[in-house]
Amino acid sequence: DIKSSSIKVIEEIKTTINDLPIPAHQVVPAPLTCPEVTTTPCPTSNMITEGGLTVTPDLPWLTVARDRFVRFAQEINWIDAQSLCQSHGLALYQPLDIVAVAQYLEDNFSDKLYWLGAQGNGTHQVWLSGEVLDRSDPWYGTQYTNVGTSYCLYFITWSGEPAKGTVLATAPCVSTTNVDVICG
Structure with missing residues (x-):
């Protein structure tokens, strides 16, 4: 038939x-x-x-060399930032060129702090991908010593710190004071 x-x-x-x-x-x-x-x-x-990634297409994507990410001016804690990223099919961002992305943010936005995709594991800060950050990364001062599980990673983008190459810092994951979000 x-x-x-x-x-x-x-x-x-x-x-x-x-x-x-x-x-x-x-x-x-x-x-x-x-x-x-x-x-x-x-x-x-x-x-x-x-x-291969499920994403929201109409987000305001930003590109710096090989880095592609979305900036949310939300001022929320790290846990809520992670949920915000996931709601758009993304994750808290792990920049390929940490200093270049921080410099771009400093040059183009007034926000000064941005959550990134890393959290302390008791001995190191660790990216959500599992990659370990160490002392050779572009830390602000001695921030690399804050490795407790209640400490999460953020960018510093003020006062020329990106130009100095000192852009990574940690804060309690529950902190909300002026910390925005980068997802990718």
Whole structure:
């Protein structure tokens, strides 16, 4: 019967399309919210998959060399900052070029402090990726010694500190005083 064979061919085409690899630069809807392959976001979600990451496309992305991130002027604690990033399909940011990103923020925004994606583990500050920060990283003063689990990492972007290469500091993760958010 023609109808049955047409439906079978359509299902085979859908399976073939769904099995095709997606190039890193191609943007398609996230599979959990969009069961069919399309080129536009599903009406039920503003999340899309880009290069293997599910993100919100209409965020104000900032680019500094190889770094790409979003800045939120929220002034919230580190735990809430992490949740904010996750709500957009992102994570607290781990810059590739820490000093260049801090310099860009100092040059372009009046905010002075930004949470980053690292927290103390008792012996070191550790990026959410698992990479350990050490004394050779661009620390402000002796901030590298604050390694307790209640201390989280932030950027200092004031008074020329980025130009001096001293941009990393720690604060209690529950601190909210003037600390904004960078996600990526």
